[in-house]
Amino acid sequence: MDKKIPIAISACLLGQEVRFDGGHKNDAYINGTLSEYFSFLPLCPEVGIGLSIPRPPIRLVQHAQGIRLVGVKDPSIDVTEAMQAYSARVVEELTEVRGVILKKGSPSCGMERVKLYAPDGRSIDKTSGLFAAALRERHPLLPIEEEGRLGDPGLRENFITRVFVYHAWRELNRQGLSAGRLIDFHSDHKYLIMAHNQAAYRSMGKMLANAGKEDIAALALEYEQALMHALAKPAKRQQHVNVLQHLLGYLRQQLDSEDKAEMLEIIEQYRQGIVPLIVPITLLKHHFRRHPHDYIDRQVYLSPHPHELMLRNLL
Numbered sequence: 001m002d003k004k005i006p007i008a009i010s011a012c013l014l015g016q017e018v019r020f021d022g023g024h025k026n027d028a029y030i031n032g033t034l035s036e037y038f039s040f041l042p043l044c045p046e047v048g049i050g051l052s053i054p055r056p057p058i059r060l061v062q063h064a065q066g067i068r069l070v071g072v073k074d075p076s077i078d079v080t081e082a083m084q085a086y087s088a089r090v091v092e093e094l095t096e097v098r099g100v101i102l103k104k105g106s107p108s109c110g111m112e113r114v115k116l117y118a119p120d121g122r123s124i125d126k127t128s129g130l131f132a133a134a135l136r137e138r139h140p141l142l143p144i145e146e147e148g149r150l151g152d153p154g155l156r157e158n159f160i161t162r163v164f165v166y167h168a169w170r171e172l173n174r175q176g177l178s179a180g181r182l183i184d185f186h187s188d189h190k191y192l193i194m195a196h197n198q199a200a201y202r203s204m205g206k207m208l209a210n211a212g213k214e215d216i217a218a219l220a221l222e223y224e225q226a227l228m229h230a231l232a233k234p235a236k237r238q239q240h241v242n243v244l245q246h247l248l249g250y251l252r253q254q255l256d257s258e259d260k261a262e263m264l265e266i267i268e269q270y271r272q273g274i275v276p277l278i279v280p281i282t283l284l285k286h287h288f289r290r291h292p293h294d295y296i297d298r299q300v301y302l303s304p305h306p307h308e309l310m311l312r313n314l315l
């Protein structure tokens, strides 16, 4: 790629020694594989509010007045307002990033399932870190994920797909939107959307039916919301099968009965979990190379991210 996609990230995941104990949580997959495609903007909210390295650990405590970010051993250390002020300022500046990777479990960075304590020290619930909560509130459509969840192949593929789509969408907006460009973008992403959410696929088509007659800025906002919500969950196996069958339909006239039977057999093997998604996709691409089809050749579904990431190679 000539230009890497900008991603904000918890600094400790890049190996920066910013944790409370002076250590880091270097993540080899992020620092190695993903760094080929993403440029990282490291952030450490706790260092950002002026805490030292090392520092006394802090945690989230539920008080009658709300959740406080306080010292584990010394509850008189209270950095709630400082963290809220830092978060409000920094999330406002994150308009150019196309995704965020956060450190799980942190009372500042953790996206979800961060321990919430009672004042007496009992663990009573799970919540979000204060910085992560502010980030999600300000940028609800921005792809955000935790490094722990990136270990799950489905969540990893979904996050990276969303980053690439969001990046393409923001670039389109930067270049200038028109009704025609919006419709082109939607056409390119149709089967990707269908794989994630059939209902959204149908409603987004209707949304764009009068694209030339509506206010383009308002329509773009509505479209962006629908797009990112549609992609929010990983596509299920049966949804991929459905899309693969649709795509195969475009080759009805071109393939002989043997090729068709082979293609159907491979799709069935994928449905049964015998082969990974990359297998039917590769065979389909092979057929479309021999029988080019303008509408299918442009489908992002066939290559939503670089094949070197091998995100569709696992069962």
Ligand code: SF4
Pocket (backbone or CB within 6 Å): 010, 011, 012, 013, 018, 019, 020, 043, 044, 045, 046, 047, 103, 106, 108, 109
């Ligand atoms: S989890 Fe967040 S606040 Fe904690 S060390 Fe890492 S970057 Fe800093």
